[in-house]
Amino acid sequence: MAKRTLGFIEIDQERCKGCGLCIDACPVNVIKFSEEFNSKGYHPAEYIGEGCIACQFCYYMCPDVCITVYKYKTPALSK
Amino acid sequence: MAKRTLGFIEIDQERCKGCGLCIDACPVNVIKFSEEFNSKGYHPAEYIGEGCIACQFCYYMCPDVCITVYKYKTPALSK
Amino acid sequence: MEHRIIAAGFGGQGVMLFGQIIALAGMIEDKHVTWLPSYGPEMRGGTANCTVVVSDDPVASPVVDMPNEIAIFNIPSLLKFEPTLAEGGILVMNTSMIDREPQRKDIKVIKIAANDVAEKLGNVKAQNMVMLGAFIETTKVVSKESVFKALEKKMTGKKAAFLDLNKRAVEEGMKLAREQL
Amino acid sequence: MEHRIIAAGFGGQGVMLFGQIIALAGMIEDKHVTWLPSYGPEMRGGTANCTVVVSDDPVASPVVDMPNEIAIFNIPSLLKFEPTLAEGGILVMNTSMIDREPQRKDIKVIKIAANDVAEKLGNVKAQNMVMLGAFIETTKVVSKESVFKALEKKMTGKKAAFLDLNKRAVEEGMKLAREQL
Amino acid sequence: MGEKIMVKGTEAIGEAAIRAGCKVYFGYPITPQSELTEYMSRRMPQEGRVFLQAESEVATVNMMYGASSVGVRVMTSTSSPGFSLMQEGISYMANARLPAVFVDVVRGGPGLGDIQPSQGDYFQVVKGGGHGDYRLPVYSPSSLQEAVELTIHAFDVADKYRTPVVIFADGMLGQMMEPVEFPDPVDPSTLPSKDDWALTGARGRKARYVTSFDIDPYKLEQMNLVLQETYKKIEAEEKKWEEFMTDDAEIIFVAHGTVGRIVKSTVKMAREKGIKAGLFRPISLYPFPYERLAELAEKVDIVMTVEMSAGQMLEDVKLAVMGRAETPFYGRLAGVIPTPAEILEAMMKEIRR
Amino acid sequence: MGEKIMVKGTEAIGEAAIRAGCKVYFGYPITPQSELTEYMSRRMPQEGRVFLQAESEVATVNMMYGASSVGVRVMTSTSSPGFSLMQEGISYMANARLPAVFVDVVRGGPGLGDIQPSQGDYFQVVKGGGHGDYRLPVYSPSSLQEAVELTIHAFDVADKYRTPVVIFADGMLGQMMEPVEFPDPVDPSTLPSKDDWALTGARGRKARYVTSFDIDPYKLEQMNLVLQETYKKIEAEEKKWEEFMTDDAEIIFVAHGTVGRIVKSTVKMAREKGIKAGLFRPISLYPFPYERLAELAEKVDIVMTVEMSAGQMLEDVKLAVMGRAETPFYGRLAGVIPTPAEILEAMMKEIRR
Amino acid sequence: MSEQVKDAILLASMPKALNGKEFTYCPGCHHGIVHRLVAELIDEFGLREKTLLVAPVGCSVFAYEFFDVDGTVAPHGRALAVATGMKRAKPEMFVLTYQGDGDLAAIGTAETIHAANRGERVTTVFINNAVYGMTGGQMAPTTLLGMKTTTSPYGRDPKREGYPIHMMEIMRALPGVAYAERVKVSRPQDVPKAKMAIKKAFYAQLLDVGFGIVEVLSTCPTNWGMDPVEASRWLEENMVKEFPLGVYVDKVTEVMKEKGVK
């Protein structure tokens, strides 16, 4: 499957509670749990760095409003 | 109109509050207000003494349960 | 001197207004007055009463257990209040509505066929004013002049049309009472 | 002598049971004991803690503002309770869940990778018993024997199957603590 | 002040509230105060103000909470069982510091009781029927003229200290008519501003909230201390009472509200008998005028409390008198109104002792 | 009595109620007593008894009214705001003479407040938060063992005098675990019969009713007098308190419930310093043990009240002491629990005065 | 008379479940008619010794004094909570509440809806007279639009006072309800129908189907300011339009058939 990157997300990891709803929601599976703990003691969500299609699903589902979604002005093919 | 008497009613006049619902209900108009006052100060309802067809309408409507309805065993024509 | 008055009858007979006019007239005469209605379920079943105190001194309690003057507009009120009247007290009753006799011998009784009188004057509703006239004539609680002033205060707007009738009713009541004194 | 203990971590890490076993063991040793959980919205967000007092005298208050011994199971609990520990107090922490260092220099710290140890013993859930072993070894609040008796009381029915595992976990925890003393 | 007119107690209070600038009235019918609700249903729309009959007293008090929180003057009236249902809400309002005026037209209790005049809600109203450490300023009028004045005063006290205030009345006061003079309506522009706390929309300022809640007990304790400070101020500044023939009195009655007016007659009757009686009538039940009563108690042997209750204010009287004098009690219960004569008789018994 | 087991306070009370023969429990969740509701939801069906979660505290108290009126032992538990909502119903039950046990696990107030231990409901619970002239026997345990015993006792007192009874607890007592011994369940056949008043269906007798209502104030006054007689009996027979080192005390603390246990430590600390302190711990808050406290007050200079409130029981202490000794006060508010040390410090200040 | 009586069959007289005490209602008030129907059914079912009657606060506050059964009066609006307490404690009893519209549909809304939704085995007779009778004719939740009452002196305006509440329609949304019907008793023909409805609401409890309720459109001549006959006519012309008569929930008839009861 050609993996296109149309945008990216930022996650406020200190705010994140590691609920996994964004991970479950992401249609292209580009979010995962971090290995690290945040100061709440959770493994926060983490963008894998590529492949985001800017669909906002993760934003929709995040109950802690940790996620900001951007869309590239010029859609870039994934590296 | 042939006025048949099929039964009769008794009214507890001391109990009566003179509301007139029985009078209004009686299909053959055989109840009227008494001229006298009862000790509540009302003019109680009074059976005119003949013409009752024992339909119980007055009993149905009396909110103070003042009325007893009887039916003659042998229906008598009115005098 | 303290007049402790109860007026009682059916709702719609104007007993509340009866009491208020006396209280108002008392106020006009610079007396101390209170008016207190019966209320709550007491008023259901259609009976109503009010208590008026007219006094030279401030009124301690507007509640009266033993009135010395009562105005009675129907049978149940007679049954209820006659026994509470103080010895030597005054009972004014509307005989158009009451076909029984008072039982007490130690009181003064004034009988007024108020409905008939009012009807003759043109409106049966004025029966309470006929009673009022009889009542003030007998008890001297307030003067006719004060009652007229009170009526003028109360009967404004649409009601003003009835002012004259009511004044005549009061005068008629006074006359009938005088005849019995 | 009074042990004022707080155990804190995520809900589900067994901190409540940790505290109850200590209290029960204390009771078995005829000491005066109280156990008090955090409750209400404090417990939301998944964190939970409990306070245990084990004392030679009747316990005045089961509420402890400044504990002298704490068992810490996650990062937010470390942040919250480390500062409240009394000078010279004891901190036992589960380093499997905590990748940060305590800040205080005036306390004794025992570090136990309890999850890893428990996992090796066959069930990560027994991590709280590893912590318990380390804790009693360090604080001497109750003896191993009493803890075992307490476990026997608590772990009945289906839970009895875990009794042995738990005892081994306690012993393992004691051993690891001893190595750090 | 205008001319004297005859009005019913409930109407006197209602009209006074309107003149005090009451903008919103919520209520639920209950005898013997329904006439006040009815009066407001007629008058408030005439003034372009808000009247709403709530579905219950629980709803009523919470509507009050809402209306007060946005900064308007608000009132309700009820009678004993209804006042019981308002306790949770009142406790909330006290801690959220929301001004409001409650009229409790007390009737015979407990439970459904009857609908006659009583003072059996004293503990509930004066000590605090709701949960937590709060107090409510409480005023007990004994005539309709006083009811008018205290109602207006109640709005001012409520705003000044940001607290609910209670008018303690009874069915006698509520139902009776007496001549009354009304003061002119207050000019709304002279009322103190609530801009520093009311919820008016976060325009040009930070968002704010009104609350009775803090999950942290230390912070909540701070809120409580603010309340306690307020109560100290109220206790220092807001005591009200009337004395009647206390100057040379040898026996002092203590009675409030309608009983106060009845006992005045008793005092006169006693004086006719040559007994130097006097009356101390607390007008503010909280703050209770302890100090003045204590002073008076120094000079007499008997301080006799008369209530339409089993002796609730009596505790406050004892706290004032503190053993300086005997503190006998005479009360009628459940809606029975004592007469001046029976009170006199009760007094005579005490004297003879 | 069985063996000692560790239980939570809420469970201790629940289990005690079951052993006392409580047949029906109604409740509504509220922190910090929900565990008791939860415990009963588990245990009552096991015993073939009734548990029902009501839609509110208002519904709860009225379900209690219904169940008690048919003659069964009934209990509920709640916390402060919930108790406020029950006031109307409690007033009804008091006048209808319906036995029942209420557990108020008091939390910081007023309003929503917080969920920490408090004693700020003293006025509400002890003086009467509902309308009308009624009182409720109130017991304030200071340990779980005592909570068990008082709960059982509460059912007996409720039945004996036909009155609602309150257990005054707090979140500390409710949430903590402590070793407890339970007595054996009571034998239901030994409980007093309610056949002379309960609504059991008019079989072979005249129909009867349970009511708090009489439209005639003179009849209602008679009902009230029966209540007042009952209260006199309760005052004569049901006072309970504990004394701790009062024999030779020179300063006496008064504290109830959990504060009582805390002050015991203060007393010991004081004695270590050579100050002869003692503790008077009222167990029944109504009836308050005035007489014994008055006796003790004769012998000391200071009677110091400590409460988790702004000083509510303090009024009862003053009514007992009546000026015989100084009556200073120390309190923490809104859910803050005082420590033995800070109480000691407060005491030292008073001594130094 | 007594000779006349000998020659006659008694068709209708005061039911035994009434103790003969005079009702405290105003002349012509429908409360009395409904009392009699309830009493007749208690007689017919032989329930006198099993019935617990919960009176409300409202004009029918004295109801428990008129019936020859054990009873009580609940706090205003709480009759169904009290009834729940009774029935849960003693399921073998027959528990009946009798309530006005202020009681059941204003202050008691929560208790009503939750008892119904729980399917409490109790029976409720609900008198909708569109006002608060007892307290002097204030607006009820069921007051009609435009209707003047002592607290809606300008006529009920939905913008200000909201809409009349329809309890039977709400009952339809509650699965615990076994029987719900709206009837009236303003004409003689209505009365047996109303009785049959209440009978089914009795069966809802007696056959353990669920909660049974009957709403009776009723007059309040006193507070409507009409004479009793006029009030009945007004009801026919105005209330029936706003509150359609009929069966709203019926899970009872089926069970009756199953069990062969009539």
Add this chain to the structure above:
Amino acid sequence: MSEQVKDAILLASMPKALNGKEFTYCPGCHHGIVHRLVAELIDEFGLREKTLLVAPVGCSVFAYEFFDVDGTVAPHGRALAVATGMKRAKPEMFVLTYQGDGDLAAIGTAETIHAANRGERVTTVFINNAVYGMTGGQMAPTTLLGMKTTTSPYGRDPKREGYPIHMMEIMRALPGVAYAERVKVSRPQDVPKAKMAIKKAFYAQLLDVGFGIVEVLSTCPTNWGMDPVEASRWLEENMVKEFPLGVYVDKVTEVMKEKGVK
């Protein structure tokens, strides 16, 4: 990052009507999702300075601390009475309540139904998570049949605990309601739909049509004893069956068309 950002369009981030304070909800709790939707709408309508938020007692008791608008917390269940008080006193404000199922549908039943029936111009967001979250997972009026909670440990049995209550179905019987819809937010696709529903409930107030309410089926992972993803699945499989999604009352769309708003 910032270079990356320069090349990009911001699609979605924290709405302004939230003040950035961290929510106190458990991980994965739907309360947070709905908060965000409400905040977005306050932003989009430009209502920040006109909004008064009434928080309930329940897990969302802190709601008024998270939104950058004036607010308060009502006594448990009474949010709609408080809101009524506010709106009646200041009709120019936008008044919003946010309530749980225990709050709105148990203790607050009467206040809810009467505010709705009066057609109060206020908007209500109703979080139905089938339990009392705040107090530790007790049975709610909306708890499903068979569901175990801390106070229905043997599973909800209709004979004992009654039936789940259906508020939207009840709303249908109340003429004052202008908009009522039941939605969920358990899948990303649901979220814009839920937002549109709440938007209409805003319009119900803003266009003076009547009372607007949206019920959001929500998870309580903590008290359901599930992880957040599992809880969302459970909701889909179980709650939707009992509580059908959809529009129950809509008098708003028509008015929107009339007034030409979208």
